[in-house]
Amino acid sequence: MTRHAEDLIAIETRLGAHNYKPIDVVLERGSGVWVWDVEGRRYLDCLSAYSAVNQGHCHPKIREAMIAQSERLTLTSRAFRNDQLPLFYEEIAALTGSHTVLPMNSGAEAVETAIKAVRKWGYEVKGVPDGTAEIIVARENFHGRTLGVVGFSTDPDARGGFGPFAPGFVAVPFGDADALEAAIGPSTVGVLLEPIQGEAGTIIPPPGYFQRVRALCTAHAITLVLDEIQTGLGRTGRLFAEEHEGIEADVTLVGKALSGGFYPVSAVLSNKEVLGVLKPGQHGSTFGGNPLACAIARAALKVLVEEGMIENADAMGARMKAGLAGIRSNLVKDVRGRGLMLAVELHPEVGGARRVCEALRERGVLAKDTHEHTIRLAPPLVISEAEVDLAVEALADALRACA
Numbered sequence: 001m002t003r004h005a006e007d008l009i010a011i012e013t014r015l016g017a018h019n020y021k022p023i024d025v026v027l028e029r030g031s032g033v034w035v036w037d038v039e040g041r042r043y044l045d046c047l048s049a050y051s052a053v054n055q056g057h058c059h060p061k062i063r064e065a066m067i068a069q070s071e072r073l074t075l076t077s078r079a080f081r082n083d084q085l086p087l088f089y090e091e092i093a094a095l096t097g098s099h100t101v102l103p104m105n106s107g108a109e110a111v112e113t114a115i116k117a118v119r120k121w122g123y124e125v126k127g128v129p130d131g132t133a134e135i136i137v138a139r140e141n142f143h144g145r146t147l148g149v150v151g152f153s154t155d156p157d158a159r160g161g162f163g164p165f166a167p168g169f170v171a172v173p174f175g176d177a178d179a180l181e182a183a184i185g186p187s188t189v190g191v192l193l194e195p196i197q198g199e200a201g202t203i204i205p206p207p208g209y210f211q212r213v214r215a216l217c218t219a220h221a222i223t224l225v226l227d228e229i230q231t232g233l234g235r236t237g238r239l240f241a242e243e244h245e246g247i248e249a250d251v252t253l254v255g256k257a258l259s260g261g262f263y264p265v266s267a268v269l270s271n272k273e274v275l276g277v278l279k280p281g282q283h284g285s286t287f288g289g290n291p292l293a294c295a296i297a298r299a300a301l302k303v304l305v306e307e308g309m310i311e312n313a314d315a316m317g318a319r320m321k322a323g324l325a326g327i328r329s330n331l332v333k334d335v336r337g338r339g340l341m342l343a344v345e346l347h348p349e350v351g352g353a354r355r356v357c358e359a360l361r362e363r364g365v366l367a368k369d370t371h372e373h374t375i376r377l378a379p380p381l382v383i384s385e386a387e388v389d390l391a392v393e394a395l396a397d398a399l400r401a402c403a
């Protein structure tokens with residue numbers, strides 16, 4: 001490592017809060033699936049900023065839209081209208097089949113927005129007694145880092161020391177429809193789930209789980225909210241991961257790749273009924289729905305569809321999964337995932353997914369460990385066959401080196 005990278009890391013260590021433990025690679029440039037560090041070394045990005053750069057780094061058409069809009073108008077606040085927001089609504093509604101859209105910025109804000117709307121819907125439409133609304137969530141969930149959201153996390157790191165928390169959440173095991181059914185009470189207004197639990201280690205629920213969850217929500221007049229912030233927008237080889245389950249959520253949350261990584265843009269997509277309860281003054285955001293965000297999101301959605309990225313995720317995901325499954329290593333316990341949302345779980349006794357990720361980095365591939373034993377692999381959806389093979393070979397080699 002040259003002084004340059006070392007110096008930058010030292011400044012970060014000295015002045016920054018230590019709420020992350022990044023792999024020590026200092027990146028300065030990106031294009032498609034590739035990123036370069038300050039020493040000019042090239043890496044294949046297999047994290048995609050936790051699926052925020054599905055469209056690939058610095059996609060030229062999104063960049064063009066961002067530059068053009070930044071020269072015209074960036075922010076009006078919602079006190080006035082702007083000419084980009086309606087077009088964003090029209091395009092995302094057409095693409096996703098949603099009836100009402102509420103734009104926010106970060107993913108966690110979209111989650112908070114949905115919780116507020118679902119609670120209000122519970123009181124005003126379902127008729128639950130005021131102040132009693134309950135939302136069922138899954139254990140090991142990840143929905144962001146705000147106080148409201150970490151209050152219903154079951155991860156001790158995420159919630160420890162941050163209480164007291166808002167009441168009104170019940171956590172049940174993910175993938176267990178009986179447990180979910182047992183948790184339903186007269187004041188249950190919503191069920192909030194990730195279609196595939198990303199941060200928990202790419203956990204796919206058993207077949208039929210979501211069908212039953214959907215049926216239970218319908219039978220008990222409960223709003224089903226799916227957090228597709230990570231699974232959505234092509235990541236699993238479908239526009240939304242719910243399509244693999246053959247169900248439709250009442251409320252869908254999107255973020256991350258909604259901007260292709262250029263800018264924080266998130267949205268709550270809903271039927272008329274749930275978002276319909278929000279009246280002027282009851283919810284908002286200074287930056288939510290700003291013209292710059294809308295222009296970027298419009299371009300990010302356009303290239304996702306026009307350039308066949310969703311289909312490519314399906315095809316390349318299948319290739320990568322087969323490649324990973326073919327790796328002969330007694331360190332590997334399981335290979336799983338859908339589309340390009342993949343994970344390799346190591347046997348706990350060999351441990352150290354972090355060690356493998358460091359070895360991968362030395363071989364020119366960036367991936368991130370999660371929950372100690374799992375390596376997640378989620379490259380940009382624009383990845384080619386040759387690049388998939390390269391990533392698989394690098395992992396096979398890294399595992400050999402760590403054996």
Ligand SMILES: *Cc1c(COP(=O)(O)O)cnc(C)c1O
Pocket residue numbers: 050105106107108109111142143144145194198227228229230231255256
């Ligand atoms: C990343 C993520 C969030 C939070 O998004 P931020 O933009 O980091 O606030 C919420 N839910 C899921 C499933 C995520 O992966």
